[in-house]
Amino acid sequence: MSDHSALASLAASSFSLPHLRDGQLAGMAALADGRDVLAVMPTGYGKSAVYQVAALHLKNTTERPAVVVSPLIALQEDQLEGLTTDLGAEAAVAINSSRTDAELEAAWLAVENGKATFLFLAPEQLAKQQTVDRIANLDISLLVVDEAHCVSSWGHDFRPDYLNLGNVRERLGNPPVAAMTATASPPVRDEIVERLGMKDPLVLVHGFDRPNISLDVVRHQEDKGKRKAVLKQVAALARDQGQGLVYAATRKDTEKYADKLAKEGLRAEAYHAGRPADHRERIHELFLDDQLDVVVATTAFGMGIDKPNVRFVVHADIPESLDAYYQEIGRAGRDGEPASAVLHYRAEDLGLRKFFGTHSPDPDRLLAVLKVLKAAGAPASAASVAELTGFPARRVTGLVNQLKEAGAVATGKRGIRLTSKAKLPALVQRAVELAEARQRVDQSRLTMMRAYAETDSCRRQFLLGYFGEDLPEPCGHCDACAEAARQADARGGTKDTHDDGAPGPAGNGTPEKDSSGRDPSGADELFPLQSTVIHKEWGPGLVMRHEDDVMTVLFEREGYKTLSRTAVVEHELLRPA
Numbered sequence: 001m002s003d004h005s006a007l008a009s010l011a012a013s014s015f016s017l018p019h020l021r022d023g024q025l026a027g028m029a030a031l032a033d034g035r036d037v038l039a040v041m042p043t044g045y046g047k048s049a050v051y052q053v054a055a056l057h058l059k060n061t062t063e064r065p066a067v068v069v070s071p072l073i074a075l076q077e078d079q080l081e082g083l084t085t086d087l088g089a090e091a092a093v094a095i096n097s098s099r100t101d102a103e104l105e106a107a108w109l110a111v112e113n114g115k116a117t118f119l120f121l122a123p124e125q126l127a128k129q130q131t132v133d134r135i136a137n138l139d140i141s142l143l144v145v146d147e148a149h150c151v152s153s154w155g156h157d158f159r160p161d162y163l164n165l166g167n168v169r170e171r172l173g174n175p176p177v178a179a180m181t182a183t184a185s186p187p188v189r190d191e192i193v194e195r196l197g198m199k200d201p202l203v204l205v206h207g208f209d210r211p212n213i214s215l216d217v218v219r220h221q222e223d224k225g226k227r228k229a230v231l232k233q234v235a236a237l238a239r240d241q242g243q244g245l246v247y248a249a250t251r252k253d254t255e256k257y258a259d260k261l262a263k264e265g266l267r268a269e270a271y272h273a274g275r276p277a278d279h280r281e282r283i284h285e286l287f288l289d290d291q292l293d294v295v296v297a298t299t300a301f302g303m304g305i306d307k308p309n310v311r312f313v314v315h316a317d318i319p320e321s322l323d324a325y326y327q328e329i330g331r332a333g334r335d336g337e338p339a340s341a342v343l344h345y346r347a348e349d350l351g352l353r354k355f356f357g358t359h360s361p362d363p364d365r366l367l368a369v370l371k372v373l374k375a376a377g378a379p380a381s382a383a384s385v386a387e388l389t390g391f392p393a394r395r396v397t398g399l400v401n402q403l404k405e406a407g408a409v410a411t412g413k414r415g416i417r418l419t420s421k422a423k424l425p426a427l428v429q430r431a432v433e434l435a436e437a438r439q440r441v442d443q444s445r446l447t448m449m450r451a452y453a454e455t456d457s458c459r460r461q462f463l464l465g466y467f468g469e470d471l472p473e474p475c476g477h478c479d480a481c482a483e484a485a486r487q488a489d490a491r492g493g494t495k496d497t498h499d500d501g502a503p504g505p506a507g508n509g510t511p512e513k514d515s516s517g518r519d520p521s522g523a524d525e526l527f528p529l530q531s532t533v534i535h536k537e538w539g540p541g542l543v544m545r546h547e548d549d550v551m552t553v554l555f556e557r558e559g560y561k562t563l564s565r566t567a568v569v570e571h572e573l574l575r576p577a
Contacts, residue, residue, distance in 0.1 A: 243292065
């Protein structure tokens with residue numbers, strides 16, 4: 001077993017971390033002992049320190065380097081800069097498209113001759129056989145997967161390039177894996193473990209409650225009124241509190257909001273994937289250097305941003321899921337000082353999100369890909385499949401991913417091959433059914449986002465419950481708690497409460513509690529939070545929330561469903577798994 005005191009000493013001496021947070025030392029020790037680790041910790045909590053200290057310890061004792069898979073070049077550069085500051089030049093190198101051939105070769109040599117401890121690269125680099133072969137020769141101590149939620153098709157930022165990482169791990173001899181993410185609800189965690197082939201991992205879930213961030217929702221009827229309110233609030237927050245982020249659903253809206261904020265005298269810029277890379281990089285640098293008051297962005301901005309003094313995050317439109325929302329608001333208040341998270345909500349905007357979230361399966365195209373693979377009789381490259389079908393390469397990637405999930409095809413170093421002997425139409429049907437199930441799940445995640453926006457109970461309890469954490473008492477630091485306090489004052493200091501302790505209106509049809517404070521239906525005792533259940537029609541599920549006479553269950557095939565607790569007990573709709 002690794003010496004905890006030695007790891008703690010290394011963290012203090014090499015990384016200036018004299019005080020470690022809950023879970024950090026346990027994660028370091030597990031990795032140092034060769035155990036897989038899944039760390040689910042919010043941005044700024046110190047996930048990177050977990051793998052960095054373990055990797056340095058392993059380099060000192062085994063002279064073997066660690067490989068870090070990171071999805072964005074900007075993320076890699078931030079990590080490189082921090083590591084070279086802490087550990088000296090050549091301690092960390094990167095293999096990515098921003099480097100010249102000479103720089104790439106120098107990076108490889110630094111790892112191969114034992115000077116570098118960390119090798120950073122993007123997942124698409126691992127699609128190259130020569131890259132994997134060269135890494136295999138390094139006999140690495142650790143494979144780190146940063147932003148690990150990208151491997152999960154349940155996740156809010158799924159990236160097909162991540163799907164191959166489990167195969168890559170096998171080809172590297174199954175080194176220990178450190179999977180790092182700032183947001184992963186229970187089903188996302190399960191899929192990360194499965195897709196990366198993790199064996200008995202230590203799962204660390206810490207720090208989801210960020211009490212310094214106030215949570216507010218502003219509801220609107222009219223789009224015009226909402227836009228005016230967003231501009232007015234952002235201008236006030238920027239002047240009173242400091243720098244912040246605004247998230248909008250479309251590129252066009254980021255430009256509109258940024259222009260209007262600039263006319264108000266603020267240093268504001270729009271950021272989205274349609275802007276040139278050098279322009280995006282310039283905005284990124286200006287924001288980090290406190291040269292901008294506001295960045296108005298699509299979800300393209302923010303992953304891995306290491307900026308402690310973001311004072312507010314305002315959403316001008318509803319996000320696609322609570323996973324995405326939590327990660328985006330988590331960019332505020334990383335210095336521990338007070339910060340604001342505000343969602344401007346209009347029910348009609350859900351239709352737009354529903355449109356964005358629709359990825360309909362295409363049976364004809366799925367069949368065309370299968371026919372090409374069958375005719376080939378041997379593994380075929382994605383490029384040849386694209387050429388023979390006439391489909392764009394990115395579309396082929398998506399179709400192959402759907403077929404992989406249905407067990408129809410497999411991918412390896414020789415290419416894509418048909419793996420099932422079933423008839424092609426049956427394979428297509430299986431892929432379509434899975435894709436439709438995924439659509440239902442996506443829609444249910446949007447429903448949960450809507451429920452967060454429309455709840456009158458404590459928002460922090462709702463948000464933490466979604467991630468599987470129980471907050472026993474209302475937070476007192478969200479608009480719902482503030483409204484409950486106002487109502488209590490108006491009634492002369494007394495207040496009614498929901499079954500989870502959150503303030504709530506009387507006479508709303510909610511069953512009364514017995515004198516012990518428990519729900520008389522008994523559903524919360526029969527089916528406690530995080531317990532697994534079975535529904536006759538929807539199959540296995542996980543209990544996520546109890547509120548009033550409603551319980552929320554996450555079903556593997558159907559997504560999030562809300563059920564009457566009374567009906568669940570009276571009609572035996574669920575049974576323990």
